[in-house]
Amino acid sequence: MRKHVFVTLALATVLIGAFIPPLITGFLGREGSKTTATQMLQGTSPAYNLEGLKRFGNYDELYRFLEKALAASRWYPGLVIASLDLLGAPRGEGGSGAGSQQASRTNVQVEGVDEPDVVKTNGELVIVASGNKVFVISTGERVVKSVIAFETGVKGLFLYEEKLVVFTESYGYYYEAVESTQSLKPPLGVPELRVYFYNITIPEAPVLLGEVSVSGYMLGSRLLDKYVYLVANTYIYEPIIPYVNGRPVPLETLVAVDQHPDAYTVILAVDLEELVYATYTFLVRSGGWLYMSMRNLYIACERPVTFIEASTVVLKAIAERMPPEEKGEVLNLLNEGSLDKAYERVNKYLSSLSDDVRQKLLDEVVSEINKEPMSDETTFYVFNVNGLSVSLQGSFTIPGLLLDQFAMEEFGGFFIVATTESIYEVRAYFYPALSLVLYERGGGVEYSSSNVTGTLHIGWSVIDTGNNVFVIDLESLNVTGSLRHLAPGERIYSARLIGDVFFLVTFRRVDPLFAIDVSDPGNPVVIGFLKIPGFSEYLHPLSSDRLLGIGVEEGGLKISLFNVTDPVNMSEIFKINLPSTWSLALYDHHAVTIHSGMQLVLIPFTRYDGGGASSGVLVIKYGSDELRVDAMLPHYSCVRTIYVGNELYTISPGLVKVFSLETYKELLQIPLLG
Template sequence: MLGVIALVLGTLTPIVIDTAFKGGYIPIKTQNTDTTQILASFKDVEGVISSELKSFKSYDDVVDYIITLDRAKTLASLLVGSQFTLTTARAEVLGLQLTTSTLTSAPTTTAKTVRTPGTNVQVVGVDEPDMVKCDGKILAVASSNKVSLVGIKERKVLSLVDLKDEQAGGLFLYDDVLVVLTTKPNNNPIILDLGLRCRCNVIIPPGVSNTTIYLYDISSPNNPKLKNKYTITGTLFTSRMNGKYVYIITTLPISGPTMPLINDAPLKTENIVKVDAIPTTYTVITALDVSTNLHSSYAFMTGYNSWLYMSPNNLYLASIKALSILEAYNAVVNAIIKYLPSNIASAVREHLEKGDLEKCINFISEYFSSRSYDEVKDLLIRVSNDLSSRVFGESSKFYIFSIKGINISFSGTFEVSGRVLDQFSMEELGNYFIVATTSTTSIIKVRYDQPVIIAPIPREDVVEVIECNDSRCVVRTITLTQTPQRQWYKPRVYVDIVPAGETENNVFTISLKELKVVGALRSLAEGERVYASRLIGNTFYLVTYRQVDPLFAIDVSDPEKPKVLGYLKIPGFSEYLHPLRNNKLLGIGIEDGGLKISLFDVSDPTKMAEISKVRVPKAWSIAYYDHHAVTIDVDNELTFIPVSVGSTSGILTISYRDDVLKVKKLIEHEGAMRTTYVDNELYTISTDMVKVYDISSLSLIQEIKLST
């Protein structure tokens, strides 16, 4: 009797990549394929051409490489959910199914010494995108597909930038230039005919987003003028601004003969670079000088990216690596090889090394078909025991890029164990890089299901027949009895990836000259995970949580020998840490399901203390996951945090004067998400309203309705 061997690795949905693009579409030309009109300054990739790291010589080379890569991925996906016939010596049905369960910046001033904080960022001097920007003269507020320009002096909306069918993804302000980042999905495939330059077409499938960078001249804010725009194929990952240079990171899945387009024109092939052996994503970095419009773009073939950290000179992208479908499957096949006859084991091993997984399965299936059901069952039990003893861990891989103006060069990679929490888990310290991770481990469990035979249940159907002869009709019934075949629930083996052991927290220091780990603290707070971290001077503060909130102080003055100076355990946990003056640290987090703000004295890291706290039961804040929502007025020693309590929302204003946290006022403002200040006026901001307050008395001065 024939059987089925089905490989379904986990709850992960396999992606079957169709590489037959060339025959499936009619080539058309896009509106703009003249690259000379697009890139005013295309810089060569410096430092990326080496024996290990190569760019491409032609578009044919790019597409040929992707098609080869797709074939390997397709083969792997074919093993997920594929069916293979299999018989055993006793003609018993055997179905084998593998399843995988799987320091804020100081207030900025203009020439007239206007006091305004700017966006709350991680690295002083490196701006981050936000939906609200203020330079002391203009308050720009993005909401959906519109950007309102509010005059600080005029206290009214001066103009409105309409993005039409595009969604704002972030703003920057530099002098009289407004930078607007937008995203918009493509509803139709884009097919680019490269003509004589390539024997192939570039195809962007529907659903892929476009990222557009708009530059507006707002020297006359009543009448903003579009200076330029740049459209990049791919999803906006994030961006940064350093001086007059904006760095935009977009991602595009590597699938089929696709490649990133800039204003509908493909990147020059020498600017497309292979980084990983089996890449999944185009990581496109575009550098733009907003004052001259000079720009350059580079596409690096990497893994999926999770977080970004940027210093004035370097850009770091973190990619989380976990046990993959392919790795789990290889582990199963390798475990089975051990119990195969030597000739079959050699053949399976040879094809596995070549990446020909389908032939591996065929050999294993053929062998299983020659054995009895009990023999196969015993073999799988031994395989299960072997797999249970192997432990797999997560890791974080970092890609480093050197940046200087619009010049970008790839510097290398390094990898540490564990998963990075967020951008604050990463910090550059001189010639070293510090990263905090949470390590979790997994094992492959094999579950065996016994076959079940369901006895057939006869079923009767009654058919009514009407027979008529002249005017006389007779109704008769005919009973039909159906006996269905026996139903077999085939025996299956499920391979689950399940957590193993407690989580651990780690701090690693990496030499940027050698790109290797030179210092490490492991197994901090077992069973907990990192919730917040911050580097202040030579002390790295780390918050973990399970039942209480341990705040660790780690000395990194000697990066190669990090050491724990002390820790403090208190109820709740902090999601965000913010440094204040006089060796104080502000923590924003949760306790008993409500908002908690803590003030820590860290003047002596060996004896840290929570010296004051404010709790707002049943309250929630966007600041838990978005540090841009937090505003600190260091001159008046005030912090402003958006909160929601029941049906009320607004801005919680807390004083930290004299090392005491005290609520000054909950400013009611429905939907308020940001605050900023200019001199002695406080601005609370929602998507449809700006309210102006006196920062000392917190009394309302004016309301400014935004256009929606």
């Protein structure tokens, strides 16, 4: 397998601006609800270029394409040597209008691009999603004004002016009484995502304006200006087709961008003012992470080394050493995707060899393949977004897998991404099988054995890990600069781009904080390096020269303040260690609230001691050179903290507490009932 920094897929032939014509329609109103009438968008069909991408003339043609793509992925012969992960898998995910008072906003990666969360506020209202209900709370009256109930759990919310957007996801959905094609099945058992749109001008009586449904798992969503973008994955386990509003996605909105896809990706774009939407459907590798800038949407599709990939490489190498006629047969079978038949033919050939000859052949094959070890890869699909228009620019592939969305960032005309790359070696063993023969002699039972066709075992193992930083030119989608194999044997735990310095944390035993200068995209350079105990799971810029780290040290919560005035000589100038303490902020950046006016960091916490556990909100005061725990406000199972004016709202699934930001005194409680 090639191990290059950049691998071009078929998508590279797509010109900037090439895109699939969207399906545009009005929302379906809900029976018994007040709805606002909408009209389809008018105008001519947009011009587009699909050069290099496969389209389908009918659903039968799509069915045959999927059957062939699925054939190879279904092969799984006999015993397998399991993949060995030396360091453990990295952890995994995905703007409110201003009110009359100063209010917090959801902590997001890109300023101006909102992310869905379970709590939203505009200063006048606090909207809380809990289970399958959404609670609308007035900050003036400090009461729940209304409760909206759904049949399934709520995944997240957006608040745009007077409109509330609610995402729900139902698992095991069976798409009863839906329109179907003759050949492709509905995605039985795949979740159904529903997006509901409410007018909450009158908080006591939210009005349902419409809804739209999409089959698949929610990869992520973003709100940019007045447009909501939802990305859903439907994994392909048999020839199926995703559904939008109970109907198969139209073929004119669907293209294959990968010849061996394992998922559909549906992008839904919604205009919140006109209440119309567009859908785009792509056959790709399943997406793992989502990132969005002010102009582009990125879907990162991770491709770890698989058993099928390792087996194909081994079978091809063995075929090259077989007699010409048999070699051609095996290679043809592999090209057709018939791995099972190719495996049987190779296995039969190996069984015909003597032990010495067979072992020598396998040693040569393994040695040749491992001269250039395999590694994980991630493919990024890049889409330009402009309102309801989502145009596919192209893709690029780099070695390694992502930690999370903060490992990628757009700056200027470039895209920077950090990956942890696992290096694999293949193994190939042949075990002559023993056939036991049972028979009776003289009243006793005896066993005999004879050699029959043996079994080829193929596997792989991780031999090392390293960390990479790549800078991609967004015009050409080529890698213009890179750093390879940083901190061998370690994994990335957090990343953040601040200005033209990319901060990166890796960890195995201590916490190396790297400062990487990317001001010259063609030549990223490590300019600073700091080793301290523990590791940071989340990095947040408090100012241009102060960086907050939230992480772990010796099993407890650690809050660090870094001086990055000079990235060449960074320092940890203050830290707070909280033994036996954990925080949701370690895994969900939406749980972090920064009040820059009062210089406060607010995060939920849970502390364990001999007598049990306590939880609430940690209030940390920060300055230029120190951190101080100002308060630990008690609130069981707290998940979010927001502020409105001089009041602090702490939120758990069943209760909202209101505290004074000046005295930290509890003012009242608002139960989430109904």
